[in-house]
Amino acid sequence: MKTLKILRFAILCTAFIFINLTALHGQTKSNDSTLGYAEASYSTLPDNEFMKNWLLLGPVNINETKAKLDDIKQKEFFDKDVLTSVIVQPNKALAKVKIDNSEYTWKTFKGEEKSIDFIKQFGQLNYSIVYALAEIKMKAPAKIIVGIGSDDAVKLFLNGKLVHQNWIGRALNPDDDIVILDLKKGSNQILLKIQNMEYDWSFCMRKLGKDILNGLLIESSGKGNLDNVKTLIKDGVDVNAQDNSGLTAYQNAMIRGRDKVMDYLKENGAETDKPMPPFDKLVDQIFKNVQTGITSGVSVLVSKNGKIIYERGFGYADIGNKVPVTPDTKFRIGSITKQFIAASILKLQEEGKLSVHDTLSKFIPGFPRGNEVTIHHLLTHTSGIHNYTDRPVFMKYVTMPVTSAQLIDTIKAYPYDFNPGEKWNYSNSGFFLLGHIVEKVSGKSLDRYLKDTFFKPLGMNSTGIYETKLLLNNEAYGYSYEKGDIIKAVNWDMSWAGGAGAIYSTTKDLNTWNEAIFNGKVLSPESLKAAFTSAELNNKQKTNYGYGWSIQDYRGNKFIGHGGGLHGFLSYLERQPEKNITVVVLCNSTPAPDGINPSANASLITEYLLWPEMTKQSSFTSDISVDEKILKKYVGRYHYGQGAVLTVTLEGNQLYAQMTGQSKYPIFPSSNDEFNWKVVEASVKFVMDEKGNVTNAIHHQGGQQIEAKKLKDEMPVAVNPSVFDKYVGKYDLGNSKAIVISKDDDKLFMQVPNLPLYQLLPASETEYFAREINIRLTFKSNSEGKTDLLIINTDGVEQSAKRVNE
Numbered sequence: 190m191k192t193l194k195i196l197r198f199a200i201l202c203t204a205f206i207f208i209n210l211t212a213l214h215g216q217t218k219s220n221d222s223t224l225g226y227a228e229a230s231y232s233t234l235p236d237n238e239f240m241k242n243w244l245l246l247g248p249v250n251i252n253e254t255k256a257k258l259d260d261i262k263q264k265e266f267f268d269k270d271v272l273t274s275v276i277v278q279p280n281k282a283l284a285k286v287k288i289d290n291s292e293y294t295w296k297t298f299k300g301e302e303k304s305i306d307f308i309k310q311f312g313q314l315n316y317s318i319v320y321a322l323a324e325i326k327m328k329a330p331a332k333i334i335v336g337i338g339s340d341d342a343v344k345l346f347l348n349g350k351l352v353h354q355n356w357i358g359r360a361l362n363p364d365d366d367i368v369i370l371d372l373k374k375g376s377n378q379i380l381l382k383i384q385n386m387e388y389d390w391s392f393c394m395r396k397l398g399k400d401i402l403n404g405l406l407i408e409s410s411g412k413g414n415l416d417n418v419k420t421l422i423k424d425g426v427d428v429n430a431q432d433n434s435g436l437t438a439y440q441n442a443m444i445r446g447r448d449k450v451m452d453y454l455k456e457n458g459a460e461t462d463k464p465m466p467p468f469d470k471l472v473d474q475i476f477k478n479v480q481t482g483i484t485s486g487v488s489v490l491v492s493k494n495g496k497i498i499y500e501r502g503f504g505y506a507d508i509g510n511k512v513p514v515t516p517d518t519k520f521r522i523g524s525i526t527k528q529f530i531a532a533s534i535l536k537l538q539e540e541g542k543l544s545v546h547d548t549l550s551k552f553i554p555g556f557p558r559g560n561e562v563t564i565h566h567l568l569t570h571t572s573g574i575h576n577y578t579d580r581p582v583f584m585k586y587v588t589m590p591v592t593s594a595q596l597i598d599t600i601k602a603y604p605y606d607f608n609p610g611e612k613w614n615y616s617n618s619g620f621f622l623l624g625h626i627v628e629k630v631s632g633k634s635l636d637r638y639l640k641d642t643f644f645k646p647l648g649m650n651s652t653g654i655y656e657t658k659l660l661l662n663n664e665a666y667g668y669s670y671e672k673g674d675i676i677k678a679v680n681w682d683m684s685w686a687g688g689a690g691a692i693y694s695t696t697k698d699l700n701t702w703n704e705a706i707f708n709g710k711v712l713s714p715e716s717l718k719a720a721f722t723s724a725e726l727n728n729k730q731k732t733n734y735g736y737g738w739s740i741q742d743y744r745g746n747k748f749i750g751h752g753g754g755l756h757g758f759l760s761y762l763e764r765q766p767e768k769n770i771t772v773v774v775l776c777n778s779t780p781a782p783d784g785i786n787p788s789a790n791a792s793l794i795t796e797y798l799l800w801p802e803m804t805k806q807s808s809f810t811s812d813i814s815v816d817e818k819i820l821k822k823y824v825g826r827y828h829y830g831q832g833a834v835l836t837v838t839l840e841g842n843q844l845y846a847q848m849t850g851q852s853k854y855p856i857f858p859s860s861n862d863e864f865n866w867k868v869v870e871a872s873v874k875f876v877m878d879e880k881g882n883v884t885n886a887i888h889h890q891g892g893q894q895i896e897a898k899k900l901k902d903e904m905p906v907a908v909n910p911s912v913f914d915k916y917v918g919k920y921d922l923g924n925s926k927a928i929v930i931s932k933d934d935d936k937l938f939m940q941v942p943n944l945p946l947y948q949l950l951p952a953s954e955t956e957y958f959a960r961e962i963n964i965r966l967t968f969k970s971n972s973e974g975k976t977d978l979l980i981i982n983t984d985g986v987e988q989s990a991k992r993v994n995e
Contacts, residue, residue, distance in 0.1 A: 226277055241303075274378060275380060303393050305393065315388070321381040414808075429460050487774065488515070521757075522753045529692060531623075534736070543630055573608055593625055597625065621687045639654065652692065667777055721738060743795075768799060773791075792892030827898065830984065834963050928942075
């Protein structure tokens with residue numbers, strides 16, 4: 190039920206990988222008898238078909254210990270070229286290759302999938318490399334463009350010459366790297382070096398056909414990626430190519446405000462006066478991935494000035510029975526519920542039944558520190574009350590019913606994250622409590638109050654509080670994706686959501702709601718002003734949240750809305766108030782199908798409508814250089830909240846950025862202080878004070894903005910490594926999860942569920958921190974001197990974990 194997801198690159202979460210290390214899946218056959226290139230010789234490369242046959246050498250482990258290998262040491266091995274070419278003679282076996290003190294033999298790989306998954310072949314091996322070899326035979330010289338996807342770093346040698354390299358940690362995505370190969374007549378040798386950092390490890394490669402190249406040009410133009418645009422145009426891709434909607438690269442750059450890309454395309458023959466494709470065709474193109482096949486669904490509605498100008502369903506509401514999504518399909522909308530609860534509170538205030546300045550203790554006597562917390566604090570996520578859905582044991586019980594009293598007792602039991610009004614931290618607890626207050630003040634159940642006050646008077650007949658016992662017509666079931674398969678998602682008992690996220694609705698009803706709210710048919714002007722005003726903290730710093738609505742600025746336009754998310758469902762409801770535009774996107778799967786992200790999709794739809802009046806966006810290219818002295822100032826850690834940290838490093842003249850739990854990616858300048866990712870449409874702008882010191886970073890992604898303060902560098906103190914021994918072990922986090930503390934090579938490490946292995950650095954003999962995540966661990970000992978308790982502090986929120994006796 191959270192409103193914002195940041196940098197979900199592959200975004201979106203790191204997952205544990207469970208592997209049978211002895212299983213080779215029958216795809217690699219042993220190859221002492223491999224002669225010449227064997228099946229890895231291609232006389233032709235059909236457009237868009239992946240190269241599935243290779244000769245493989247490895248895996249070569251670059252780390253002899255079990256310790257985490259830092260980026261510098263990994264990069265050293267990547268830069269070291271043991272192989273650049275291989276002598277291959279027809280009908281003769283390839284010579285063994287000696288690397289360090291080991292010999293390796295080439296083996297034939299005949300694949301069936303588009304990608305070669307090294308984990309399936311060799312098991313989970315971090316910090317390792319594999320070489321892949323193939324031959325392309327040409328009847329005449331030619332230039333071709335190939336697309337390469339890799340997890341992680343990749344080098345490509347053509348006939349012994351390095352023609353491409355990308356030192357990067359990333360998930361596999363076909364065609365992330367676009368490379369021009371200048372092939373000669375006769376035999377051409379392709380040698381790839383694929384280096385794994387951690388976890389997944391794979392690659393794929395194919396010759397790109399006209400349709401994909403055209404699509405890449407159009408997509409890259411909209412993203413402002415001048416590097417890709419220049420590469421594609423120089424190799425002869427049609428500058429005026431159109432996608433299925435009729436959109437050209439120039440038009441996409443114009444819609445997205447990419448002036449530099451527009452100038453380059455114009456210089457290279459782009460037609461600038463083509464009529465724009467119809468709006469409905471543009472929106473259809475966004476959701477093309479769920480128009481065909483058996484997949485989960487999406488329902489989309491767009492209105493302007495009260496008139497619906499687009500509504501359509503894609504995919505399936507019920508996959509098992511092949512029931513398609515329609516505009517009448519009912520979805521659980523998660524945290525969009527919060528604006529209905531906020532409207533209820535404001536309505537009760539208008540009736541004189543409560544005030545937003547009332548304290549929580551007035552409605553729930555005995556609530557800890559309830560005389561310090563106001564309804565205003567609850568409405569604005571500034572109460573400091575701990576978010577109950579963040580509890581480690583939450584998922585253990587979420588499929589079982591809970592009473593309001595039971596859940597409130599649970600919320601009471603947790604200490605405050607901060608003093609009321611001191612910080613902003615998204616908390617479902619606050620809105621669950623508000624839902625309870627609505628019931629107590631009105632004397633009605635939440636469902637009955639909402640129906641009597643809003644739903645029935647407005648004609649929202651397909652909206653209500655979801656209950657497991659309900660038998661709904663046109664209901665969307667929630668799905669998830671697991672190892673490529675679609676499965677039923679965890680089915681919440683929505684008594685756990687209450688005022689924080691228990692409503693179901695349709696795109697039509699939500700449009701009706703927006704029209705009523707923003708046209709003054711629900712609340713008074715004074716109430717609306719309060720709802721749509723950004724809350725202030727005690728220090729007068731403004732948030733991006735009012736009363737149940739998020740307030741954002743994107744490309745010079747104000748947007749008021751809210752997202753929602755729970756297992757199986759993602760949603761977004763947005764309003765551009767000056768132009769009276771509403772966009773609703775409802776999806777019944779988490780994660781969603783490729784290309785489906787309700788908040789980002791909604792932002793793009795509004796750009797299609799508002800682009801002539803929106804501010805420009807920067808374009809970026811590796812050709813732009815920034816003084817190294819300036820780049821060094823950006824190096825450091827930036828706090829994104831809830832423990833997440835963006836770590837910025839400098840290698841040579843290249844900046845890299847890495848979010849907690851995600852891979853490291855290069856970021857490219859569009860100016861001296863603004864940098865962009867290529868793997869996701871996101872940018873970060875570094876802000877300096879009057880003394881030239883970097884104070885914070887402003888992150889833009891999916892039409893939303895986050896301000897992240899730069900953290901002070903903390904230097905570890907010297908501690909005798911023998912001290913670490915008494916901390917090694919497993920500490921119980923509840924819900925069958927644990928944090929594991931280990932020691933390797935005189936270094937201390939922690940393994941947190943769903944995150945990589947992080948080194949712990951000592952602040953003292955008992956207190957430790959990690960650079961990659963904003964977390965501090967304090968080890969506590971009992972009267973016998975044995976460490977039996979771990980205190981985990983994440984952004985000021987403490988949690989204890991008892992040691993597990995093994």
